[in-house]
Amino acid sequence: MSYDSAKAAFADWGVDTETALSKLAEIPISMHCWQGDDVVGFEAKTGNSGGGIQATGNHPGRARTPDELRADLEFSYSMIPGKHRLNLHACYLDTDQNPDRDEIEYSHFAPWVDWATDQGLGLDFNPTFFAHEKADDNLTLSHPDQGIREFWIEHGKRSRDIAAQMGAALGSPVVNNIWVPDGYKDTPVDRMEPRQRLENSLDTMMATKHDKAQMLDAVESKLFGIGVEACTVGSHEFYMGYATRKGTLLCLDMGHFHPTENVADKLSSVALSVDEILLHVSRPMRWDSDHVILLDDAILQMAQELVSAGLLDRTHIGLDFFDATISRTAAWVIGTRNMQKALLRALLAPWDRLKSAENNLDYTSRLVVTEEIKDLPYATVWAEFCDRMGVPSGQSLISDLHQYQAGVSGRG
Numbered sequence: 001m002s003y004d005s006a007k008a009a010f011a012d013w014g015v016d017t018e019t020a021l022s023k024l025a026e027i028p029i030s031m032h033c034w035q036g037d038d039v040v041g042f043e044a045k046t047g048n049s050g051g052g053i054q055a056t057g058n059h060p061g062r063a064r065t066p067d068e069l070r071a072d073l074e075f076s077y078s079m080i081p082g083k084h085r086l087n088l089h090a091c092y093l094d095t096d097q098n099p100d101r102d103e104i105e106y107s108h109f110a111p112w113v114d115w116a117t118d119q120g121l122g123l124d125f126n127p128t129f130f131a132h133e134k135a136d137d138n139l140t141l142s143h144p145d146q147g148i149r150e151f152w153i154e155h156g157k158r159s160r161d162i163a164a165q166m167g168a169a170l171g172s173p174v175v176n177n178i179w180v181p182d183g184y185k186d187t188p189v190d191r192m193e194p195r196q197r198l199e200n201s202l203d204t205m206m207a208t209k210h211d212k213a214q215m216l217d218a219v220e221s222k223l224f225g226i227g228v229e230a231c232t233v234g235s236h237e238f239y240m241g242y243a244t245r246k247g248t249l250l251c252l253d254m255g256h257f258h259p260t261e262n263v264a265d266k267l268s269s270v271a272l273s274v275d276e277i278l279l280h281v282s283r284p285m286r287w288d289s290d291h292v293i294l295l296d297d298a299i300l301q302m303a304q305e306l307v308s309a310g311l312l313d314r315t316h317i318g319l320d321f322f323d324a325t326i327s328r329t330a331a332w333v334i335g336t337r338n339m340q341k342a343l344l345r346a347l348l349a350p351w352d353r354l355k356s357a358e359n360n361l362d363y364t365s366r367l368v369v370t371e372e373i374k375d376l377p378y379a380t381v382w383a384e385f386c387d388r389m390g391v392p393s394g395q396s397l398i399s400d401l402h403q404y405q406a407g408v409s410g411r412g
């Protein structure tokens with residue numbers, strides 16, 4: 001089918017494909033650096049703690065250096081339509097020095113900023129509260145030992161400074177997302193004190209106010225992780241309350257809730273209490289397994305909520321998955337494109353008609369419309385978008401992905 005025919009098919013439903021394509025082109029997705037190297041990072045390892053997260057698989061081609069990671073990212077972005085962002089973790093520093101987490105400075109990340117400037121990308125940032133000997137108890141900002149708390153508070157403060165400097169250099173606010181793995185394997189007898197300690201540590205860490213044009217604080221909750229099955233200190237209720245009272249962004253990771261919860265349903269509720277939201281779009285399978293996102297119902301509903309509720313302007317869309325059983329660059333490309341495809345479908349829905357049917361309690365019409373529009377030629381509009389943005393779609397994408405993977409498979 002030609003694009004003009006597809007455009008006419010959508011116009012029949014009162015939808016303008018050109019408006020949808022213009023909007024889609026303006027939605028940045030923050031791609032996570034850690035898909036490229038299985039969350040290993042570039043510092044000398046000092047601890048065993050994985051933070052309860054785990055990349056599994058041994059597909060060849062893992063990036064071992066910042067240069068390899070940047071090459072993989074450049075290829076991946078060239079397969080993704082539009083201009084996007086890179087979400088960096090503090091353990092991905094690029095320096096010959098070996099600073100501990102409480103010694104990191106902007107200079108250790110300056111090569112990333114130079115590269116991002118060159119590539120026209122925005123950056124986001126995360127302090128790394130895992131994979132370190134001082135996190136081996138699965139307690140960091142809520143640790144009963146004040147010295148350990150202070151170590152991590154210093155790391156968090158420095159991360160915020162670095163993020164703010166990145167934002168100033170790039171002219172685009174850097175979201176600095178705080179996730180700590182803190183929790184207990186078995187049922188704790190005291191849940192209150194750890195949560196008070198976490199709150200106090202966060203307050204100290206974020207005491208310095210930064211210009212929101214440079215840096216935005218976000219906090220990420222979790223249900224459980226490996227080794228902290230009984231209690232996570234930074235639960236959803238903890239951070240929902242914290243973000244609401246303190247004015248930070250709230251990060252919703254789709255893998256951090258009970259498997260039957262609909263994370264898309266949370267957006268409108270959360271948006272009534274916090275100004276801005278950060279998403280970690282992920283695909284949990286039985287647990288927080290961080291599979292590559294598919295164009296499945298969970299993602300489609302997420303995109304529908306963002307568009308229908310008018311939340312695109314105050315939601316930062318980040319990704320969080322890491323699969324080491326497939327080509328890592330293909331994982332980035334497939335996952336990011338799926339997020340965009342979901343957004344495109346949501347942008348192509350006849351929302352006025354659907355909302356009007358719902359408000360008139362005409363659920364029959366609502367159901368007919370939602371089901372009939374599933375047959376519209378979304379693929380043709382997507383192919384047009386890719387074409388205009390100079391990236392492949394369909395079978396040529398497959399050969400490009402395979403060709404790049406073949407070139408990196410020999411990495412040791």
Ligand SMILES: C[C@H](O)[C@H](O)[C@@H](O)C(=O)CO
Nearest residue numbers: 034053126179253288320
């Ligand atoms: C590496 C990330 O910080 C991590 O995935 C975090 O966002 C998370 O979701 C932990 O489960």
Ligand SMILES: [Mn+2]
Nearest residue numbers: 220253280320
């Ligand atoms: Mn996450």
